[in-house]
Amino acid sequence: MKSNDVILQAVTKIVVFIILTLAVYLFFSGHNNPGGGFIGGLVLAAAVVLLILAFDVNTMQRALPFDFKVVGALGGFIVIATGFGSLLFDVPFLTQTMGEFDVPFFGEMEFSTVTIFEVGVALAVVGVVVTIILSISKDV
Amino acid sequence: MMNNMLVLPMVIPLLTGIFLIFIRRYIKLQKWISLSAMIVNAGISFYILNRIQSEGILRLDFGGWTPPFGILFVADSFSVLLVLTSSIVTILCLLFAFSSIGKAKENMFFYSFVNFLVAGVNGSFLTGDLFNLYVFFEVMLLASYVLVALGGEKRQLRESIKYVAINILSSWIFLVGIAYLYGTVGTLNMAHLSERIAEVGQTPLLTVISVLFMIVFSLKAGLFLYYWLPGSYGAPPPAVAALFGALLTKVGIYAMFRFFTLIFYHEPSITHTIIGILAGLTMIGGSIGAVAYKDIRQVVTYNVVIAVGFIFVGLAVATPAAIEGSIYYLIHDMIVKALLFLLAGTVILLTGTGRMDKMSGLIRNYPSLGWMFFIVMLSLAGVPPLSGFIGKVLVGQGAIESGHYVLLTLAFLSSIFVLYSLLRVFLNCFWGETIISEEDERPLKKGWVIPCVLLVLATIGLGLGAESIAVYVSDAANTLLNPEIYIDAVLND
Numbered sequence: 001m002k003s004n005d006v007i008l009q010a011v012t013k014i015v016v017f018i019i020l021t022l023a024v025y026l027f028f029s030g031h032n033n034p035g036g037g038f039i040g041g042l043v044l045a046a047a048v049v050l051l052i053l054a055f056d057v058n059t060m061q062r063a064l065p066f067d068f069k070v071v072g073a074l075g076g077f078i079v080i081a082t083g084f085g086s087l088l089f090d091v092p093f094l095t096q097t098m099g100e101f102d103v104p105f106f107g108e109m110e111f112s113t114v115t116i117f118e119v120g121v122a123l124a125v126v127g128v129v130v131t132i133i134l135s136i137s138k139d140v
Numbered sequence: 141m142m143n144n145m146l147v148l149p150m151v152i153p154l155l156t157g158i159f160l161i162f163i164r165r166y167i168k169l170q171k172w173i174s175l176s177a178m179i180v181n182a183g184i185s186f187y188i189l190n191r192i193q194s195e196g197i198l199r200l201d202f203g204g205w206t207p208p209f210g211i212l213f214v215a216d217s218f219s220v221l222l223v224l225t226s227s228i229v230t231i232l233c234l235l236f237a238f239s240s241i242g243k244a245k246e247n248m249f250f251y252s253f254v255n256f257l258v259a260g261v262n263g264s265f266l267t268g269d270l271f272n273l274y275v276f277f278e279v280m281l282l283a284s285y286v287l288v289a290l291g292g293e294k295r296q297l298r299e300s301i302k303y304v305a306i307n308i309l310s311s312w313i314f315l316v317g318i319a320y321l322y323g324t325v326g327t328l329n330m331a332h333l334s335e336r337i338a339e340v341g342q343t344p345l346l347t348v349i350s351v352l353f354m355i356v357f358s359l360k361a362g363l364f365l366y367y368w369l370p371g372s373y374g375a376p377p378p379a380v381a382a383l384f385g386a387l388l389t390k391v392g393i394y395a396m397f398r399f400f401t402l403i404f405y406h407e408p409s410i411t412h413t414i415i416g417i418l419a420g421l422t423m424i425g426g427s428i429g430a431v432a433y434k435d436i437r438q439v440v441t442y443n444v445v446i447a448v449g450f451i452f453v454g455l456a457v458a459t460p461a462a463i464e465g466s467i468y469y470l471i472h473d474m475i476v477k478a479l480l481f482l483l484a485g486t487v488i489l490l491t492g493t494g495r496m497d498k499m500s501g502l503i504r505n506y507p508s509l510g511w512m513f514f515i516v517m518l519s520l521a522g523v524p525p526l527s528g529f530i531g532k533v534l535v536g537q538g539a540i541e542s543g544h545y546v547l548l549t550l551a552f553l554s555s556i557f558v559l560y561s562l563l564r565v566f567l568n569c570f571w572g573e574t575i576i577s578e579e580d581e582r583p584l585k586k587g588w589v590i591p592c593v594l595l596v597l598a599t600i601g602l603g604l605g606a607e608s609i610a611v612y613v614s615d616a617a618n619t620l621l622n623p624e625i626y627i628d629a630v631l632n633d
Contacts, residue, residue: 073161080155086144093147094203 072127239587378485462538
């Protein structure tokens with residue numbers, strides 16, 4: 001039976017952007033408030049999963065042509081690489097640092113190396129969650 | 141003081157494992173990279189071991205957070221000796237895997253998961269924080285779940301379900317134990333735990349919590365709670381089984397030693413007595429298992445169980461000589477169990493069966509294999525020039541000094557059972573009329589023999605050169621028996 005999912009697909013096209021925005025917001029708010037790479041990554045993965053549900057795996061793979069196993073690995077790699085960064089500066093492993101910079105147009109902004117670490121965490125979470133969902137859906 | 145080097149034995153395998161995912165298609169490159177990562181690892185741990193001798197216990201506070209607030213790695217002789225041995229054993233198991241594991245598994249990230257496994261094992265040895273220990277246990281276990289099931293044979297899937305179930309249960313108990321301990325004492329740094337428990341005294345409540353941890357580590361180490369072990373160690377391919385037999389139970393043993401010498405050492409009449417009883421029962425059960433089965437996989441895995449019991453005799457006795465003996469025996473056992481599993485695996489690969497009644501006269505077809513099996517048998521039984529001897533003598537000496545005669549008897553009876561069980565394998569499989577004609581003979585690959593030969597050399601070398609590692613072992617035993625050395629290095633530095 002061919003199911004009619006026009007409504008789901010129409011809603012998804014809008015909702016995905018809301019979810020993605022929330023993911024980015026959560027990711028950056030994690031610096032000083034609840035949120036961070038893990039939560040941000042989970043919400044990002046939720047957006048991808050919604051796309052898979054509303055359309056199907058092949059359509060999603062056409063839109064996002066990544067091997068999600070490699071995405072996860074890339075995340076892990078970034079996480080550990082930031083740890084290794086501290087070896088270059090001769091400070092204990094995983095030491096993080098931050099600084100305030102004057103950015104044109106935006107004004108005073110705070111940058112910290114922990115953000116790179118969090119990017120890695122987010123990518124790892126997205127990669128792992130989507131890989132799990134994809135392998136389960138292939139099994140059925 | 142900068143000790144970033146301490147993190148490398150854990151991070152190098154982790155990074156290698158992740159990197160190998162990117163080069164999934166280049167199997168040959170994967171082999172070389174993982175092999176060289178392990179060799180570098182071994183070199184680094186040897187360097188750290190020597191630094192400990194001159195500078196005392198080293199520590200690394202992650203992110204600069206000083207203990208007891210942050211997570212840290214602590215390297216004393218005991219942990220680094222185990223890291224070094226596990227690196228060497230992994231090198232040789234990898235060599236064996238190169239020519240035996242097969243394309244299908246290599247394509248499914250086999251080498252990545254071996255690296256993750258080693259990262260978890262080394263992290264467990266090095267960490268100085270209880271929750272971090274839990275995390276590394278999980279890293280190790282997750283990798284091992286994959287390695288048990290990889291290949292997807294019926295037997296593997298059946299055993300992996302049991303293996304996963306029992307380990308999830310024990311991880312849960314571990315977590316509950318950590319929660320209890322944190323609720324009672326308010327810290328998770330191992331040195332700080334030890335200090336606080338020494339201050340308030342080991343109350344009955346704390347002793348109960350310590351027994352909870354004992355259950356967890358017994359499950360992981362195969363101390364009395366070993367019923368899951370023979371099945372799940374017999375299922376995976378030989379190279380993986382050898383890694384498991386050599387490394388996984390040893391992590392449980394390490395954690396148990398650390399806990400009951402550093403943290404819960406105030407009530408030996410309760411905790412150490414229980415350990416002694418469990419060790420005795422383990423040796424009895426393991427001995428019965430080792431002589432009961434006709435499948436060499438079962439015989440070999442029950443030999444792991446006996447060795448676990450034997451090592452814990454040293455902890456139960458807890459005299460300097462016995463602890464030293466246990467450490468010697470632990471190192472010896474990692475090497476020899478890897479060798480035993482590889483040899484048994486080679487026999488199975490060659491004959492296509494694990495049942496001893498279906499094979500005979502292999503020594504005529506493969507003389508080198510037969511003689512190596514003979515040597516490993518003598519080494520496990522504790523015959524003098526080989527590496528098992530010194531550990532057995534020291535544990536025995538400790539048991540006599542402290543009057544643990546029952547354990548002493550059981551320990552040496554179990555050695556006879558080890559000898560008998562392997563002699564049975566030797567007589568059935570290697571002696572007698574050969575049943576393989578020269579045309580049907582499968583060639584013995586170089587890649588299978590070389591790692592075995594190297595391990596044989598290691599057991600002979602460790603036996604003859606016991607003197608050369610005596611410095612490290614006695615330092616390790618000294619640190620285990622004097623917790624204040626460890627505490628000083630972590631907290632008052």
